[in-house]
Amino acid sequence: MTKPYAEVIGDPIAQSKSPLIHGFWLEALGIDAEYRRTQVGADDLGAFLAGRQLDPDWRGCNITIPHKQAALDHVADPGGVRASIGAINTVFRGEDGTFVGTNTDAGGFYAPISDLDLPGAPVVVIGAGGAARAVLFALSRIGVGPVTILNRNVLKAAALLSSFGLKGKALPLGTPLPPAALLVNTSALGMVGQPPLDIDLDPLPDDAVVYDVVYAPLETPLLKAARARALETVDGLEMLVGQAALAFELLFGAAPPQDRDDELRALLTA
Structure with missing residues (x-):
């Protein structure tokens, strides 16, 4: 049966x-x-x-x-x-x-940060693939801004910002971070079998939140670096x-x- x-x-x-x-x-x-x-x-x-x-x-x-x-x-x-x-x-x-x-990715992404005061806050998003689309959709509904996307293909990232009506800019991956209230990694960097995400978190303020959608491994190098700075983190299992x-x-x-x-x-x- x-x-x-x-x-x-x-x-x-x-x-x-x-x-x-x-x-x-x-x-x-x-x-x-x-x-x-x-x-x-x-x-x-x-x-x-x-x-x-x-x-x-x-x-x-x-x-x-x-x-x-x-x-x-x-x-x-x-x-x-x-x-x-x-x-x-x-x-x-x-x-x-x-x-x-x-x-359901957009709702899943937003749930762990729904208590943050993000309207008008600067955000950095790493990556411009399918996960980034869901994240940017959610961020556009919150009313954050400006949004900086770091991606290998800058033109693709700029097109995403425009399609979601978000103000901000697209920069090459590896560009120093601007100060931001929220940093979200939507790329596969840091995932098992992928290169690590090599990024300096020093420009982030002490009350910034670092969110990595990667869940294998759960403790990514990005989250490890964020916790070393005592920043609040959200791991990929949450989303x-x-x-x-x-x-x-x-x-x-x-x-x-x-x-x-x-x-x-x-x-x-x-």
């Missing part, structure tokens, strides 16, 4: 912690369903989603690199995500069975769990149990 299931797709996919997170919540809530990981190459995305359309047990999927933008071409977009964030990380079945795309919680409700129709967050974090860091 088959059971309902959802999954995370990407290429590569072995590093994803999503099955651990969603599996923990399914067990905690006593929901008889599964959450899997599936490697899907860039050329196979359309055929994969078309095949899942025929599977009545399929509840949807989370999406990671490199499909967050390409997946928009294969799903309905009633929330206008293409025109706003420009990338999706979750696909679920609508009431009529249509596949709907949305993005990962936050976006997963929003997606879980869409996929399985129930909110995850918040009273077990400490237990989940211990499981993810074991």
